[in-house]
Amino acid sequence: MRSSFLFFWVHFFLFLNFNFPSNSLPSSPANNVTLSGDAYFGNNAISLTKESSCVSSPSSSGVGRAFYVHPVRFLDSETNSTASFSCRFSFSIVPSPVCPSGDGIAFLITANTEYSSASRGSMGLPEHALIAEDPFFAVEFDTSYDPSVGDISGNHAGIDVSTIISFVSVDVSSRGIDLKSGRQITAWIEYREAIKMIRVWLGYSQIRPASPILISQIDLSNQFKEFMHVGFSASNGQGSSIHVIENWRFKTFWSLPSVITMDTLEEGDCFVCISEDQSITNASISVDDHARRKKVEELAYGLGGLAAFLFSASAIFAVVLFFLIKSRRLHIRKSKEGPSCRYQTNRAPERLSLSEIKAATMAFNRTRVIGEGASATVYKGSLPSWGEVAVKRFDRGNEIDCMPNPFTTEFATMMGCLRHKNLVRLQGWCCERSELVLVYEYLPNGSLNKILHKHSNSTIHLSWQQRLNIVLGVASALTYLHDECERQIIHRDVKTCNIMLDAEFNAKLGDFGLAAVYEHSSVTREATIPAGTMGYLAPEYVYSGVPTKKTDVYSFGVVVLEVATGRKPVDDDGTVLVDWVWDLWEKGKLNEAADPMLMGKFDEVKMERMLIVGLSCVHPDPEKRSPVKEAARILRGEAPLPLLPTRKPRIRIRPVFPEDVFGEDIDDMPWMTPKSHLSKD
Template sequence: MHSSSFFLFWVTFLLLFNFTFPSHFLPPNNVTLYGDANFQNNAISLTQQVTCISSSSSSSSSSSSSGIGRALYVYPIRFLDPKTNTTASFSCRFSFSIIPSPLCAFGDGFAFLITSNADSFGNDNGYMGLPGPVLSPQDSFFAVEFDTSFDPSLGDINGNHIGIDISSVISFVSVDALSRGIDLKSGRHITTWIEYRDSLKLIRVWAGYSQIRPPSPLIIAQIDLSKQFKDYMHVGFSAANGQGSAIYTVDRWRFKTFESYPSGNPIDVIDEGDCLMCYPEDAGYNSSYSDVDKRKAKIAETALEVGGLVTFVFTVVAIVGIISCFLIKKKRHDGRSKEEHVCTVQRVPMRLALTDIKQATLGFNKNRIVGEGASATVYKGSLPSGGAVAVKRFEKPNRVECARNPFTTEFATMAGCLRHKNLVQLQGWCCEGNELVLVYEYLPNGSLDKILHNNSSSSIVLSWEKRLNIVLGVASALSYLHEECERQIIHRDVKACNILLDAEFNAKLGDFGLAEVYEHSCLAREATIPAGTMGYLAPEYVYSGVPSEKTDVYSFGVVALEVAAGKRPVDNDGCVIVDWVWNLRKKGKLLDAADFRLRGKFNRKEMERMLMVGLSCVHPNHEKRPSVKEAARILKGEAPLPLLPVKKPTVNIRSVFPEASELIDSGGDHSPGFDDSLWMTPRSRFS
């Protein structure tokens, strides 16, 4: 097993383990109950137990019960802002269990419901209490159903599925819960997370037996709910027993509406909202953390402040890393070069004391800063052992984010025997008190971005030979990540400022804070919210959020064009380098793209190869892009130029959601945090 896997395992085990606490209290004043719904054992019971007897007696047994139960938040919630014509996004979390009746078939199921009409009920057979076919044209609803009956006439896939309903009990999209490891009929306590982002028209649903949100949703679908929402909607739950019997209970319910933005507001970093049904420890906490989030945050904060637990974790990682590397060495004894593929004990990054780090950087002196990013600042330092180093000091993570942040991702990736001459090498790490630090080899010529785009008169103008060598170096690094590692690594942030240059201007790819690791045999990728820098992102990645080696190839192609032309991916005047080079090719003037600062001092065939390689790598159709290794062979003249059309092809990117929606997996669990408001009412920025 790769040592990064061990790292993530230990961090997850030690920082994200679960607790259980007793419950005492449930605020009934927040919820209005309908039909069979009642408060029971500190939770909402949506249905009543029914004794299954002969059909001749069924009418009498049902006379005391409507078979339908509903619980809605007492006040309607605003989902549309008429002043700005904005639709609310929302997030929701709740726990539930389904307890069957002895000798009875299961009931129909239950649903999380957002409806425009609180009094619109369906029948008690197959509709889970949701509005039926007689739904008024001016009414609408959205529901996430947990269906425990099988009715082919309603489009059910089986009797154990989760689906999304849009103003109809025939699901818009559904998934077999059992195939995703969730048995709705097990009687176990299940926690569900539902999130809608209006800016992306995206709904995601998670479910699991733990109160820690799973990394991958069960459902992710592209839906525009702005067409379903009225100014005010009712929010809650609905259930029905139909021909069977089960008790559907719901507790620990949190809900929040908020305004989302197309950029600058990552999809996973959101509040989960105010608590509509809370326990004493929830209500007494200033912010609206769930109990699990608070416990995780407390553990993580203690680990960061004291350092003992984290130090222990990394000590374990170092030991396990050594063992892992020896196992890899034994496993890979198949004739491949030991120099490239075997990690030795000496290569394991060492833990450094914070006093040494501060001494090396003169107390993180501002004059030592050589680079700044969104999550970290890089200082030039000099360790007592000798030699200059680059000290990457990460911002202190939020309490609920500390178990998964760029530091964690980068360390897990780099510490796992990730060794290549064209990758920046990790030499050490430090985690003491509030400080999270990675120590890398220092590269004196800084980033490619600064050298390539420094407009000062004294700036270095890279020769053509150096430029070609830089692009080949990046290609070698990416080929290693994509094809030669035990597990494939998608960098996801290949760009000029993440390409560093040593004293001889050899390229070294760095910054693995966004990297994703995959098994080579994995056919399906996980959908994420696209991360990286605009101008370098492949169009299909921006659209679908599914990273692959071909999305890295696209970024590499942009870098190749950038190096050849000396232009940024997107100039200050808005000129996009990809379109600009395609237009020059269309006019038959491809070589006019060469950087004018070279003053014609370049090999014309090599320049043509680099520009053609760049265009082939940024081909709108990802299937027609070469691998990075194939691109490198073309650059070296070992393979013919790619066959490209004269003008930029027009390709319609097919949605990963057929007919606007499809089930796909999604990753990452960034636990949300909370900051204000009373728990008695759901927060809304639209109220």
Template sequence: MDSSSLKLIWANLLFLYLVTSPSSFSSSATAPLYYPANNVTLFGDASFGNNSIRLTQDHQCNTTSSSSSSQESASSSSSLSGIGTAFYINPIRFLDSSTKAIASFSCSFSFTISPSSPSCPFGDGLAFLITSNMNSLSITDGCMGLPEDVSSNQDSSYIAVEFDTSFNPFFDDINGNHVGVDVRKIKSFASVDVVSRGIDLKAGKEMTAWIEYRDSEKMIRVWVGYSHVRPLNPILVAQVDFSEQFKEFMHVGFSASNGGGSAIHSVSRWRFKTFWFRSSVLSMDTVEEGDCLMCFPGDFGQDLSHSRKWKFGLVLVLGGSAAITVILVAVAVYITLCCMRKSKSNAKRKRRSEDQIGRYQGNNEVPKHLSLTEIKEATKGFNEDRIIGEGASAVVYEGEIPSFGNVAVKRFIQEKSIGPSHNSFEHASQLPFYNEFTTMVGCLRHKNLVQLKGWCCERDELVLVYEYMPNGSLDKILHGCSSVTQFLTWERRLNIVLGVASALVYLHEECINQIIHRDVKTCNIMLDAEFNAKLGDFGLAEVYQRSPRTRDATILAGTMGYLAPEYVFSGVPTVKTDVYSFGVVVLEVASGKWPVDEDRIVITDWIWELFEKGKLLDAADPKLKRCFNRKVMERMLIVGLCCTHPDHLKRPTMREAARILQGEAPLPPLPPRKPTVRLQSVLPEGCEEIMGSGGEGLDDTPWSTPRTEFSRN
């Protein structure tokens, strides 16, 4: 084993012996929430009630009258129509008159359409509306309160996303259960049957809608789902240019009508924001406290204000420094022996790598063999301006390959060969390239794993080509400045955690061979254009046959703060070591804190302390500004604590953790205080003879475990 490997072992072992200095933690309270009565104006039948706006009310319907196929019959029942509208009290700027720049916008809200009587047909539906003239709204049924057509009026303009529950052929409706986009007239220029997408607007259930318009793309997208987590795929995507429709200031709100039917149309948790940039890389579904146009107290949890001082120290549960030294030396010797045994298998792994390369050489299947010329053309000769990431073993460049589009090119740092041989794989066993390649070309095809597109092994270059992730790694956004972190809304954070859980379930249970990632952390979680999580970097992954066998210790690898205590001592990775790392990621995403921050506060201990005091929700990231679901946040934090349980036997599997996060399984009980678990010594049989110590200085039952302590003020 080379000197660098020994240095790595001792560096990790030294961490266990570290005693840190006192530190402190504090966070500030957020400002009060908005009250709807202060910033929403109601018209017609609209009223406030039950933490929502009721746009329409119960009224006696005419069962013989329904939305007809002619404009005449629609107008004849106008006396039966109940119309309600709600607008944000202030107009919002959509056009910069000096630069002619057009705003993009993002909106989300929850809504319910409930029938008020089984004998009555449904009402017309409701619409999200942006209009230049509130006086142009319709007073007839069948229109959801929208103007039928304002094309001839240059002073009036509107766009609307309608949630239509009434079939009216005169308006070219596709059915009585659809979502459409209207521009200046009630006849939708784009619509979709939502029933075919698993959504029923007439089910009487609360739904959440997300609407996003990007002026840089001239594209509008609409998502609808039954939970507060945005679905992966929109139900409607349409190319449209709103630049001609937007005036400098527009009114934003909702409109609904009952027509010849009767239904209660309610809207709650309304959030809206405009954006003044042209980049299409970052998604705009962000929520800040100031974006909540209609938020009620209790929607986002309790006050986060607290200011306490903590003291932290890391010690070993052993008596005497002599015993600690003996244990550390023994661990080093044991891992050294295991590494010597493991080095014997490197030749087999090298042959496996070469076999995989031969299998894919000249093959049209993905991953594709690429020439070094193609790689250099894609990266402009590995231009430094194209570097998007750097690590200990590789540099990542943004590139473009005609057959793939934008890609991430991972160029491995190659040690120079000694002697006449220039075979790239002569030293590949010392690099993570062969490990990552042979892992990725196996069965790794999952929506939450970064996909390998191609590879290159030519001359002294070892390169893997991956799909490009526009939003980069999770850690850079989660721990970036507030202007960047704002894109990680509560809904997106939950979706990211669920995505990583799904990926790990796949690796642990659904692949042909079981794969242990060994390096689950936020910098290895990549985000696509829609902020969906994809786990990457399999340079440390271990692949195992599913037949039970004893696993050997490996060179201790990973990042401190994410490593399970039993793995630090034994060097033997298991699925439960991945579960531990995932738990740290969950706590990190929920709290916005590093696993070990600059004040040397360990996230698991800090959150356990809050749990013990019954103040678990105080751990929520202050940058969320209380815009989160309290019950789901509590569930996420408890799952994080369960996954980081010091006793690996009491941690859930990844499948169990995923089901709990999704609310499909009950929360497991946690002890009132963080448990301290002792781990059996990793000293191998006969180690006393190896060390020549005869076991002197060791306890008869050598147990050890790292633990942390907070001084309790």
């Protein structure tokens, strides 16, 4: 096994070893670490930011960075391989007692260390304009809340790929961690190239926690250049915090055996033994804590007068803000023309307090429940400035092992500025104490599933035209997600339960708890843990675990057949809808599949067209499925009907065996398909 090894401890021994002799000595940190901006060496650590007042100073950039002086090889052009890596470091963030906290700190791998960053909220990470030529990867520990860049809270960790908008993040309060506590926190970051997976752990102890706070599929081979720079970045923005790095260890691996864990590598591959390393770390903690306390005390005394001034100014500002908000809400109530006009703005979702959420739902009263799923319960609520809303409360005791948190996935996806008339609009959110809540616009006609299959004694009968409009609305939403978003979004759970209907029976696709986000330029799709609902899942997805546009198309095809026939994907007697419709097609009796509830009130040509489109979308061969955009054109009569075989074709799927998995996940016997989380509803 070939490895590269970068090691840094509190006494500043740092070296990068490319198969150096075992008796090589580490050199001075000043010769191995490059500092820029406000970063400086001091108190047995790297301080990335300086003490500052709450007002920006010309002598301080508010941004500090530290990089290993030499670039690290991540791509091997000779073998066309990408390195895996592991990283462990300790850090602390000490906020000023009189100012807002700074922006936070980020572990960074970047192609270029000479770059500009946004003025606030970016932790000194590169601006979006440079990502095409200078890609980067970062794990951020964010202590500021900026919804414009998709922040979920002012205490979260996230994974960034060439943009400061995290594609996956988690509020670390859920693990009992306060990034702004001033305490020493240890982070572990591991990337396995063989299975394209990143995992992040976080804890107050030097012992790695049993489960990661973040786990995500990602292919970094598309982001890395041959040589990249490794280091850290932090910024204060409009606040003030001391961002400190200690105990840094970084290693790259080539041809890493899947059964070796990061713990094993750290215990057996170090040039300085663990006991010595640990003794030095423990001996320095009290010194560093004393130094940090002294810094905070000096900062408090020095800014005492400023604090008094800011307190007075804040009081005046609060009074003015109160009257402005009151005036704005009064204006909204006077000017609103109807329920739909409130949702025409493109404002970012607002953070709400738990008390507001409880008041809206009568303390989550069971009488307010309008929907329940595997990971959340939906309540009908009412907020003064918005009127009726749908409050989605996530069940934190129902998390699925080794899968992204549904709240995190859904929130991150919806905060990515998803704006489309056929997507349910996210209005607000709450992450307080043990509650995770998303607030959506309220859609009075509920889910398509309840109406179509007469749940809750529904007396609504959908006309043919309403059904056609619903299918076209879902097609429009999926076309937007697949082809028109900045990043491609695979929904992974398209079904009638997740299609909501407004007052005019327009369809709106919701529930992005299983969504997968990809760059449009990414060609390959790695296996994930298959998840979704039986009857809607494409056979190749169940077998391989690889989500694509084609797997969403299959689910859409099932919805089309469901709307046309009024039958469930899997009937109570076990009949599979797709097979049942294929059987009628083979017998030349396709129109007999039409929903009896329509009582013949439909155009037979259009009904046949819808059924053929549905069968085309559920074709066993994914390459022969009609794209959603093309399916919509066919339904509108703008394109010719697709050609279907006279009989349902058979397709063989080769067994899939994982070439590389984490050692702790290996079963006694190999399994034919990836483990999955499937629901029946």
